[in-house]
Amino acid sequence: TNTSTAMAFNHSLALLLSLWATAGCDFFVEGVLQLECRDRYFMIAVDLAATGDVPRFEAVDGTGTYAITEDYAAKCGYSISILSLLGLVELRASYFSCHTEKTLFQGAGFSFRFNLITTYEGVDAYYALNKTCSSPLPWSPREVTCEVNYMEVSVRSELPCQSGSSDDSSTLGPLYSPSTEVWQVTFQNPYQQLPPMNLSQARQEGYIFDHVHDRIVFRTPYGQPESYHTEVTGVPVEVVHATVFSRQSWVVVMVDLIAACSMDEGSYDSGYMIWGTPEALYPSLGTTQISFGLNGNLVEQAAVVQKGFIMERYNSTVQIGIPYDAEGGYRKSFVSDCLSEFYIFNLYLKQTSVDERHEETVLWFHRTLVTPLLSSPLFTEDQTDVDNGTFSIHLGKVPRDVELTSVQLNGQEFAVPFSDSIAYTLTEVRHSNKSHSYTLKVPLHDPIVIQEFSKENAAMLHKLDINYTLIVKPGDEPYYHTFSVTARMAVSPPSFDVVCTESGIDFKLAYRSFDYLWDFTIGSDRLTPVLAANHGYTMSNDSQSLLLSVPLFTHGYKYKDIGLNGFLGTFSILVRDRETADILTSTTKTCLFNATEFIMCSTNGWMTVVVDLSAVLPSGEMPTRFHLLNNFCVPKAVDGTRVLFSFPLHSCGSTVKLAKENVTYQNKIYLDTSENAVEGFNPPTPHRMTVQCTYPLVGLHRLFSIH
Template structure:
């Protein structure tokens, strides 16, 4: 049988009473029928060796020597453990009054150097010997019986074959005969048997027989469909006419076990390997710590007797068992159980037999299923993904989110969070949280369905300890938010303009707000004279009258309606989704409008043109045929093309300015004060930045409204006939208009030689 460095594992955590810590990674423990040394391979290296030491010398424990002398060395490098078990009857154990002294050398490579460690322990028998004790170890069978359990020749039917050898024996020395069905085996003396690998000994009133598995004299058979190996040995001595004979039958179940779908490691043995009257008592457990059957069953073990066999089931999560993760493409796991079973029976002569099994059972590689569970709650606006059933020897080392790599733990400044969740069964999990609106999250907006989709591809990198083998687990998570409607502004009118307000919603970032084609930004607001404020709660926009973006209608002396519109567009496509349009009625004392089609509309307040007798003077523009459209008291409404009614203009590098002036008829000057009068100048300025075609026809077209001014001066009456005189004070529609670096040179009565004149967008300014 192969030396069992291939399967087993270091069990148990030693208690303070029976376990000594010799050095880091080495433990020793006394158990009921054997002594155990457990060594961590991380301390000893890959190939530790043991030597048995007694007064006669030092003996290397090789594979063959271990089976012959009562030692079992088992290891599983994948689990990182190696274990030595030594029978209390092992070859080099000193026994005095059931005090067993063990001496070993551990040969190990530690920190690159080979070293020898002396390991010594004395164990006291904790449970009295039964009359007959049989041990089925991993690599040998051992039988010990009390010396007084003997019978005269021929009284035991099982010894019929041995009787022939006894009759023919002429020596008084102890002889051994092995029996096989229908086959007579010649006897041999004990010395000859030892040369064949058997151990026969007498110690402190007990006869001992030990044999490795697979000896030529052993018998492999089946009992109740369970594979069994047995060696039928009889030891006898002929003293005169009396024959002393001892039956040393060794029989062990060789069943390897299997892992069932219910999560149990199943193993079985025939109930009656040895003669029994009234059945057997059973104790089972792991790591040399057997329990009474009722206690074991309460802990989840299965103990059933069925058709002459005892079926034992070990729950996969039994205390004292061990599991190990393993990566072969996918993630697998296997379980290792160091099973101890005791069967106690009485034969017809009331001789008690204790049969002990020590079996290391290993499951096949089982798929290990790590799963992800989407625990996202939409109203939290955050992905919450749980990674579960992660084995205790597997840890999460890094994570990839939409192909971006992150090591763990996340930085303190990260918006992501991952928390470990521990469970009593040894497994653990991880909960990952990623905000929907983080830059790493992919988004897609389905405009027609008003559905916003968030996508997160996750690749977990896990490491299997202690070798740090990598295993990858991936998941794709999608969250859908329905009824994602574009935001809407509230709007209110005031005397000076319109105020818009928007309370922020989680998805405002999907949209952009524009005035016409221009995106609303702080820079745009500053250039156009808007007042913009934006905080975490809301956005407010105050749009004063006469700023760019207004549309005016129904202009009369009583006022006009002003309409302002904010467009809501999809940020990715600039497609208009909705808009907020507000129209308000305004009635300023006076104002000026410069339209895109070149119409100048002015409402001017002219109190000085009214005589003391209440009679109003006749008023006109520079062309006296252009009079007001309407008058009411001191207020007059003029509406005329900018390039008519006796206008004057200035053509600058970047602009053109049209100017006119409101006059009253000089025939009525005697009705006005002789000291002073009022001069009222009106202007419209348009930029030339988008000039396309010149002088094709008498027509004026501008992309946007112009900038208007009403300029008033107070001067002596004699100056009325000099409209080109530089004014001393002006009324301007907004302070946002830029001042000219060069003075405007107006040419009275000059018509431009252009026939078609097109200018681009400009601020619309009106004053009052």
């Protein structure tokens, strides 16, 4: 971890030093959640939300008020923990703390008086918090408390001292005679020889000695010059060994006070926070008794197993394993190079040993254990439903203290929650495991979606790049999580709906979003409005659909089964690859047209005519023979006065007339009647009808390509 990340982490960690358990108050003060007597300490929990700025505390006794600063707390038996992310401040006060008044409440009582100081707009408000406690457990001959900021040891005193504290805090009380000598203390350190000092000097150095309810008390902050560090069965231990003594006449009174605490900071392994302490920090005849829990609550052995905790003894060391998701722990997200997390546990442990004199020593541990930064990857799943035409992306395993603030879709950003004016939806679901998830839905055919055709997959690719912006709360440090999703939709060339009409064929195409991939052609010519106009088609084309009406006898038709009563007309629209011009598919329609008269001028150089010649015949006459300018070109079919001719334009005596923009091929149909056939008459006036086909000059290459 780089330096800036480490500093940010340590700053966050400084605000997360303890957890708390809910309980009732003896009386109501706004913001005070708890005033509770515990086994060996008194606890106050305050709600930050109700007190504005971080509250302060003062200890109160008959001599005045004393601000509980960080240094003063470690010296005098107080521990203040700020859990700003939960909005809480917790004060723990030892029963032997400096300003605790000793009473006879229920035998041996401890009376606590504090001022809670809150600040609103620069104005301080003071609230008095008072509570008298008695220890719920009997005191052992020797008890040691290893708090987070100090060590405290108390031993049973058999000295005939007066109850209550002495007026002179530098003495332990009168001893054996009215004349009291000055008590002194010497610290034993295996690494150096330390000179003795009187108790007044020791107090100035941060040490406290006291005599409370027939117990001698010694307290010291961690890291004092007279303490030393060692290892016991591989576990780091801080030890301070003080001996207080007084020489009175021919009697020397000595009291040995040793505080030894495991300084193991804990380690993380396979989902457990592991913390260890030597099996016997103090002499023990056998196995020490261990009970532990979180947040000041000891847990029964059966519940320990049920909650997933582990306690193992290995090489004279007791190891405690706390599951990372144990109830009572606290989780915090953290942004470094990626989204990370760490877990905080406020371990509370009681260790009891019995020495060779059958004297019991009890150790009480308060330890704040913090895991290293652990990777906390988000879970993203593509749940897209192509059949329903919707992207569906699930973003899961989002910690409860991480909030989604915006979503960027293909570069366009949308604040969360989405407005009702957009076609996208974002649904949040909260889960029981203290996480939540989001499901994003975007229509596949929305304009924001990028669409690309993949020839390799023969599919239309719908692409959506998503950038989630998340914020770790409290604070505003963003974390960006990106995810790209592609939906493949198999595509096929379009097919027209076709209808036969009396005068031609109508084609209709409802456009799909990807139909721009194709070209539509009539033969080899691309279908455009200009082409349609030149060929006499009626065309309507917009973003929704294409309509094309193709009248009979216009360019592109193919005819067959032509007879006197009609014919089959076929028209095709080809679908080509826009890049290669390869024909991919076509829509072809053949319709039966019932027509009594028509002229077909085909582009392959043929003229086909069905005509009723009764209009050119004299009344009552019947034709006996039909032919074109060339007498040998006769009809293919005859029905009375109706005839069918089909012949090449360059045959049967056809004539050609060239104009500026077109060329006309012309021929005549002649009719011979019975009167014309009688010999000896004057030559009759011929009966005839002119038929012709006109073509634009630009198309002549098709007519002459085979000539």
